[in-house]
Amino acid sequence: NAGVMQNPRHLVRRRGQEARLRCSPMKGHSHVYWYRQLPEEGLKFMVYLQKENIIDESGMPKERFSAEFPKEGPSILRIQQVVRGDSAAYFCASSTPGQEPYEQYFGPGTRLTVT
């Protein structure tokens, strides 16, 4: 199964620690998107990346959050100095480059719990 892969599936961090979430897109996909989902809510867009480029980070909090998609390896969403409010499910999606439209396929998510 060459679907979108995310790890870890569950991550527990204490307040002030760093959280690193990884996403490997589907085979042949070079566009990656990160979304955050709070309990009983819809998904909220955070950032859109292509290889080595951030295309749209309009949904990213201004501080403590960063994302990258290097030439080699998975995309990484990094949260520094986590706080309780960062507890959520973080989903990565990928799409294929080329003509519109860009159908996005989601991974299983990383559930972050900040204690």
Place this chain on the structure above:
Amino acid sequence: GQQLNQSPQSMFIQEGEDVSMNCTSSSIFNTWLWYKQDPGEGPVLLIALYKAGELTSNGRLTAQFGITRKDSFLNISASIPSDVGIYFCAGQLGAGGTSYGKLTFGQGTILTVHP
């Protein structure tokens, strides 16, 4: 920013009944997508709609892209127990500007099917 209003918030139906849910937006989208999310999993793409007025089917699912490009509905016919889950609509702007890849999600419709 753009918002999607999805209704109803939840539905309780008997197996075999038909289901209808819809999404409305304050602004135009160029692509509408419908996803289903099971507990602890990522959203799974059900149907994608690319043109205003388009009606598309996928098995027992039928979705339409509203003429005004500000709404979409999803119908499920002859529901079965495995239809249980949360259904999300999502709109995408498409080409033009850096926000073209971003998906804006509705709040979700929780579907419960009684055998």
